[in-house]
Amino acid sequence: MTNQLFEAALGIKAPWYVQGVDFDTTKRQLTIAVDFVAGSRFAYPGVAGEHPVHDTQIKRLRHLNFFQHECYLEVRVPRVRLPDGSVRLVEPDWVGQLDGFTLLFEALVLMLAQQMPFAAVARIVNLSWHQVHAVCSRYVELALAAANLSDVSTVAIDETSYRRGHEYLTLVADMQARRVVFVTPGQVTSVSIDMSPAFIKGVGEHLPNARLTFDKFHVVAHASKALDTVRRQQQKADPELKGMRWTLLRQYATKRTARAWLYREQLREILERKQIHVVSEMLRQWCSNVMRSKVEPMKDVARLIRRHFDGIVAWAQTRQTNGFIEAINGLFQAAKRKARGYTHFTTMRTVLFLIAGKLDFSSFNAHAS
Structure with a gap:
């Protein structure tokens, strides 16, 4: 009955099932062993049919806490033999985008990271700063790769400092969707900027069809x-x-x-x-x-x-104005102060998209907003 209760709580369905549950009172950790029914066959993306199991691997995945206790899933994951003789790993659909996490746990990290610095998130979920950054960076890159910018027609451009020594990064925002985006040449018809010679030159060189507006x-x-x-x-x-x-x-x-x-x-x-x-x-x-x-x-x-x-x-x-993008700049600077400074461009980029990118993560994690 206990195993069936955990199956229902985790949303685990056949051929997967909870094989056992162990609670370590010393480490204050709950470990749930997940297996599959013997003789099961599994589909593999891009290859027709279902395929026999060749061998298995054990994967340990961090899941949402069980009350205040850390929870892990130990999953026996099959490797199947395909018709061409190759052997491929087949993972359950609740395994996360990064090795070692479930989708639900990654969704929690993303939600927290949109509200607080990575270091604070790391303390709450008991991960390292680098692990939190890795989750956020992975999801941002996946969302950007899937993003469709074909309808972007009106943008605003601003720059913000991200470290001492006058090092800046440039923000480009979709004025209609009110979000930070990457913009490619030829898609922009109108740009709102201040009268900085550098901005005027940049728009002229890279966005030749754009009409300039000085608000x-x-x-x-x-x-x-x-x-x-x-x-x-x-x-x-x-x-x-x-x-x-x-x-x-x-x-x-x-x-x-x-x-x-x-x-x-x-x-x-x-x-x-x-x-x-x-x-x-x-x-x-x-x-x-x-x-x-x-x-x-x-x-x-x-x-x-x-x-x-x-x-x-x-x-x-x-009637274009840079007020919106300057507000984004303010949000970013506030986040930077809370984090006591971000020093790497890649981290800046990830944080900006988490704060103001309005990214859609749902296509690869239904639990992430």
Whole structure:
């Protein structure tokens, strides 16, 4: 009766059965011996029919804990002889993707690793850091190999540091599915980035058919920086302005600081409009007005806008923003701090996909989400 109870709990079906159960009170471990019915024949992938057993191997698999006790399955696994004379191992469908684990145990590791650093997961499940990393890395690679990116048409690009010394990795996110992806040339039609020359060059070289969009938040940020520069300059020239609030400064239109403030607010209002021809016309006029003014820092913003005019105007049509991918960047940096720093690119990559890849593991582990 005990063996049948464990068979039901484990979901084991014929020809497999629980041969025996042993609980080691000293090690606080439960070991369940699993065997198959004598004379059974087994199918092998890609070869028609069922085949006789040639010999067997014993595999020890870590399973979900039995209450607070570690649980292991000791499985007698058959090797079958195929019609061509070769001998092949046949494993039960609940054996994990890595040697030494069941699918359920691997699913637990994945679930925990999406919420906490690998070291914390290792302590909970009593594995080494490297074993936890190996499980996660294996599943990420399997999911990426099976992923279909043919419908990716709109992406955002950002970079994030992963170790000291200005070492960065670049993130590419599918804006519609809101997930981190690998993107191949020719599939991308629209890209939202900041006005980094390196990003512009990279998109031009590797995504030649993509339309660039520079979102309004980055553009206005440049204007805010120019405004702050003007404010500091005016405070040095006129001490009476020190500490004066923006609402009061608006009343002093003759002051360059107030003029810079007005230019920024005008720019913000222009970029809020949705008609692309209206945005284009008003933005050109804004640049002309600024270039005729004496607000030098804001002239740099006007020159920047003129250099990237088409991409900035595209905001009115695409409404793309890097906010989502920058949020992913923040999640990753938080995870890195909790882990006290990840130092290898391969680990960074695995963590990023676990956090924000929305990977589908179900095709090779029905228990993993």
